[in-house]
Amino acid sequence: MDLMAYGLLALTTLPPLVPNSALLVTAGVLASQGQAFLPLILVIVAGSALLGDVLMYLLARRFGGPVRSWMQRRPRRRALLEWTSAHIRRYGLPFVIGVRFLPSGRIAGALASGVLRYPLRKYVIGAGFAEALWATYSVGLGYMGSAAAGDPFYAAGIGIGVSCAVAAAGSALQWISRRRAAVRASADERDRAGADGAHKAAGEGDGGAGGADDRGCQRTPKTALTRDFDTANGCEGRTRSPLS
Secondary structure (H helix, E strand, C coil): CCHHHHHHHHHHHCCCCCCCHHHHHHHHHHHHCCCCCHHHHHHHHHHHHHHHHHHHHHHHHHCHHHHHHHHCCCHHHHHHHHHHHHHHHHHCHHHHHHHHHCCCHHHHHHHHHHHCCCCHHHHHHHHHHHHHHHHHHHHHHHHHHHHHHCCHHHHHHHHHHHHHHHHHHHHHHHHHHHHHHHHHHHHHHHHHHHHHHHHHHCCCHHHCCCCECCCCCECCCCCCCCHHHHHHCCCCCCECCCCC
């Protein structure tokens, strides 16, 4: 591999949503045949991916409001951001690492971490570890497959097939988790609605979940995505509307 090929690896792993599985598996195959330097491939792939992650994180941290508004324009993006934010708040660093291997997890993890103002140092550690694992896994499929099969085309096919299978499994796990979260949220909402009705019937409607005070703070349950923004805006113990 010449310098241009290494540069292509960096350019395809820096931005998100660029399909590069076949390229990474091929790089592993070439490394197993002695045509590329494996450690350099891993450093370039992991390093450029980490740089892209940090840039997305800093963008979301600096422009949290516009990024949140953009993600909330479509229900699916909004659900993904809310789900990712809730899990980052609950699990912290382990989820920052794990979300990288879920579909759209690279973008969602970086943007949610930035919007929530997750500590930069922890994010870099988590994202760096995740990208190192991802680079080793992606390139290693081609390297080990070629070493075992002896046929570069067969090894590349195996590597791409395994990558697709892992992505499908990640999608299924993500869907199951989000489905369970939606069911729990629906049950909680019904419980709150019942409690609010009882309070209003007893003449305690002023403590209900709806309405807003003179600062525009909505007396609705907080979400993971808006909690830090509400604290900064002085909405103590209450929450602003998630779409505000």
